[in-house]
Amino acid sequence: MPKLDLVGAINLALAQEMAADPRIVILGEDVGVNGGVFRVTDGLQKRFGADRVFDSPLSESGIIGTSIGLAMAGMRPVPEIQFEGFLGPAYDQLVNQAARCRSRTRGAFTCPLTVRVPIGGGIHAPELHSDSPEAVYAHTPGLKVVMPSRPYDAKGLLISAIRDPDPVIFFEPKRVYRSIKEEVPEEEYTLPIGKAQVVSEGTDLTLITWGAMVSVCLAALDQMAEETSVELIDLRTIYPVDIETIAKSVSKTGRAVVVHEAPKTGGFGAEISSLIQENCFLHLEAPVQRVTGFDTAMPYYKLEKQYLPDGDRVLRSIRDCLAY
Amino acid sequence: MPKLDLVGAINLALAQEMAADPRIVILGEDVGVNGGVFRVTDGLQKRFGADRVFDSPLSESGIIGTSIGLAMAGMRPVPEIQFEGFLGPAYDQLVNQAARCRSRTRGAFTCPLTVRVPIGGGIHAPELHSDSPEAVYAHTPGLKVVMPSRPYDAKGLLISAIRDPDPVIFFEPKRVYRSIKEEVPEEEYTLPIGKAQVVSEGTDLTLITWGAMVSVCLAALDQMAEETSVELIDLRTIYPVDIETIAKSVSKTGRAVVVHEAPKTGGFGAEISSLIQENCFLHLEAPVQRVTGFDTAMPYYKLEKQYLPDGDRVLRSIRDCLAY
């Protein structure tokens, strides 16, 4: 089995799906000749032609808006938005058009598109290249929101997303693009959207996170004293969120800490904290804790290390929560 | 004291502030000759001239983007977006530009603008005229989010918003525009942004809501059995949220229900539920309940009554929570 990084796994999934389904079209800024600024679509235009891998003008609303039309007309567009900071101009088409296409037509029209978007901080990028807006889209009925934390999951989830009959935002944590290499099966496989994964089992506390923060949490747990046993859950899908897996775990541990990069107020950690309270109230021995980005704009990179949750903050919160 | 409805109170506040501060400019679609589709800016162009009350082209990003420039250059723009469903095209300018103007320049530039936006359902309007996106903007560091529930508050809060040195989104619940008339002082006064109001005191349960849902909750409480005593809190400001007032109340009652029109998942009710858990954990006798819109697109009006939280759902939830 080849060892691939996140970029390689996604590239492989795209290539295999395009080979299998002529309805798939990739469009976005610099996705063609250049293979994308992160090389995720590298080689695809050469292989599938400029018709199916389109270098678009600098037009995010245009990328998503035309993708909606392609989808309504039976194609399977897989647009790329170059950075999450540039989803803004496409917000209206995504939230008010794509997400409502099926419901406002009572199923007469559907919008099977998969929007690929690099997300998150930690790579010393300039402004608007390090944000984490997943909560905004998870609050948008009609959209599914996926964020893998590793190459194996990325391939399986992306194939599921592309085959999903409804619009999916597929967030790719930049920080992980090249940082994790692992064995990824050559053959195609899918992973279910809406299912979280228990990364490591534990009995004392449940640690819930997603995207690049999964590695941060894993590293933190390695530094933790043997005697404490933490169950780590990788959400993998933000919406629909897998509350069953979370509730099962917290009912057992009685304690939970949620970790994410986005600002705390209104972040998706709030939804998870509420769901845990609603589902595990009588089991809870401490308030669910949120270790998140601060309620400031994502700072320029000189301060991003201070902004992003790190092992120390995660460990401290786990200890506080256990000692509560 | 004149009795005014929400439209009248806002119109009065705008007129008085414009008379007092020549830096204030109103811009938006149909705000001039027509006085706005809800007549909120009625008469202002006649009184202050077409220079200061500008009928803009059909261009939401343009309305907010030029407002940012006006603000950077020392003016006090008060743009109107005709309906919350049309904030979408302005999302990028609002979230990625206006909200970050001060922080990205470390205070060298500021962006004192007040965006007025009608919000919410209940008036049998067509699609995209009945949404409740407040949670999206409350998750945007750098923006303040205000939503009055009645004419008196609207005047005081709008004047505070206009005088605030930072960007404020001022959401006006359409359903309340003409439904409540009350005495509103002729003279100017301000109400603090970031302070909730205890509408009615109680000891058994805390009911937290904002905007048009305040009246719905008040009506529900009227139908409730004498023996149960509910404390009703009108948030008035979504961000920064007044957790002190909420926590004080829930620490006393031990039970809380949050009510809002927006979809449940990722709605601002989740933030409040989490904050209550974090601040009142040892006082909670039941999980904080969320009575909200469903996780569907806001339906067309034949079903809006079924979509929006009503007295029955609020009462049932209160009873369930009390019986927990």
Next chain:
Amino acid sequence: MPIETIYTAQIQMLRLLDEEGRLDVALADPLLSDSDVKSLYEQMIVCREFDEAAFKLQRSGRMGTFPQNKGHEAITLGAAKALRKGIDWIVPYYRENPAMFLHGLPMHYVLLHWMGDERGNAIPANLSMSPLGLAIGTQTLHAVGIAWAFKLRKEDRAVLCFFGEGATSTGDFHEAMNFASLLKAPVIFCCMNNQWAISTCCSKQSAAPTFAQRALAYDMPTIRIDGNDLFASYKATKDAIDRARAGNGPSFIEALTYRLGDHTTADDARRYRPADELAAALKLDPMIRTRKYLESKNLWDEVKQSKAIEKAKAIVKDVIAVAEGIEKPTTDQMFDSMFAELPDELQRQKQTLQTDSIGQDPTQVGLQLPGDAARERVL
């Protein structure tokens, strides 16, 4: 070359049928046949009846907000007539009912939409059109995407996208025009300049003398036509469709017309629109000159007129009956149309019609309420 001219452009104005119903036969090529004109005029009568009836439905509280279409009959029907039914697509906004009806949309769908029922957007699968849309400008990008799909699949089909002059101020319109010209997509941008965007007159929408010149930015074929002229509307659209089908990409048409009614039933145009302007526009009502043309060819008379009106009234009466006869939508429809497969949380919400956790969880029963249907269902 210190200074040289590197690009020149011009905009032309086309009108074939004047106010008196006189046709410039030489230029009217392709030309609508007599029988076509006759049936299109009959269609205009039906649409105008529908328009007035819908207005009354709103006024009598039987329907929500409605935007009257009157004044738009010539451009919508003339343009739509240039399309091949079931092949070429129509992407509307909300003021081209005549085009949609001509291409087979059951008229009650439009009423359903404005009665606040999504089923009015459930376009029958055999029709090639998208539903009404209210987010100004957004549909222009969808139209380009649909046309792009046709091109990618090498299907010989074109897309006709309607929008108002106000829509040309949106960023989406610009991005759509740019994408279309880059893709050489088979799409026709039909801008119905009815001179008002709610209370905003077209001179406040653009400082340029025409909207047709918006297309010069993309070097796109463009023309301004008299949109109250059925023949010019047909010819300009047919020429554009032929260009598109020949692989020569998109075209832009500015159809000069007038919004004869209020913006919608929620609007009162007297607040901002000079009475004499409306009076002048009423004289240019496309139905007047179309009738004059038919009469000049002895294809129409007072008898035919009253017969046609009677027939139209009967048709519209039935349409209203159908629309009002449709059973109320269920909350299930609201949930079931969200995704191909409902996530668990949506299932729960659908079954309990509750969002609070206790209410959603049958094992956590609170006090019983009399006649609490939702609760009983889950117990």
Next chain:
Amino acid sequence: MPIETIYTAQIQMLRLLDEEGRLDVALADPLLSDSDVKSLYEQMIVCREFDEAAFKLQRSGRMGTFPQNKGHEAITLGAAKALRKGIDWIVPYYRENPAMFLHGLPMHYVLLHWMGDERGNAIPANLSMSPLGLAIGTQTLHAVGIAWAFKLRKEDRAVLCFFGEGATSTGDFHEAMNFASLLKAPVIFCCMNNQWAISTCCSKQSAAPTFAQRALAYDMPTIRIDGNDLFASYKATKDAIDRARAGNGPSFIEALTYRLGDHTTADDARRYRPADELAAALKLDPMIRTRKYLESKNLWDEVKQSKAIEKAKAIVKDVIAVAEGIEKPTTDQMFDSMFAELPDELQRQKQTLQTDSIGQDPTQVGLQLPGDAARERVL
């Protein structure tokens, strides 16, 4: 009038200084004085040194991503020279450092920005310019708003807005052009067409033969110039500023130039850009012909050249020292710059550097960690 021409337009191309440094004196009016040209050329040398030094800073890991400006020297300096310092405004994106330096921006600000420090955007209050911005197209609307403010306050000031040809594909650009023409705002839209938007060549950005014609949509005065020509850049901008100050509204300038470097240090143009294209462009480097002009007037020679380069190196060395000498930003700065007054929650976060409720609440103490500074502060 069945068919008539109702609008005509043409685009002109202006070039005053050819590759050999020969100036068309007749047309060069207003004309840059010899001393101006000399000092602008010296400025070019400083900027080019800065550009190369910044590139090396990134390569040696002392700075983050940086977009080289080389190739843009003539248009940025020529245009900026037409402005009145401290009066007229510059609204940049990220490839016009020369213009900002000319108008007094301390050079280390630009380094600070790319070193990931917001203080690089804290433009000194006495300068009339906004900071670098990375959201393509968005600044065009801010420029219009600033110009609008000047007009409302009846201040005799204009705004020069820079952007690339890629920016003309954004919706914001279109809305800005439309607003500006409707408002007759005193703003100059300077499109630096360097023929590439990262890997997207300009023919994939627009199907039109020029970007200058984008302005025809708004009936806005527009011209294409040779952007490697200091004199044409100055004249076109000066003419536009004069129009703006005379109350005749906005203008558009397409400055044809070339991006002589990679898009940014994160990019490798060899992946997509033909080598011979770059080779040809290097011959058109604006600095070559500016120097030839000065030499032809005996205002410059090899000695002056090496002196100027030495001086430039020294300046840039100091600038780097200043930038690298600035103390690290504190987290307090990150919080304090959010609002004029910090809400309580932000105060808590600032003090504790925690977001979890226990960590934020000194009364809820968890296990002590060695060296837990933040915690100790609140205890």
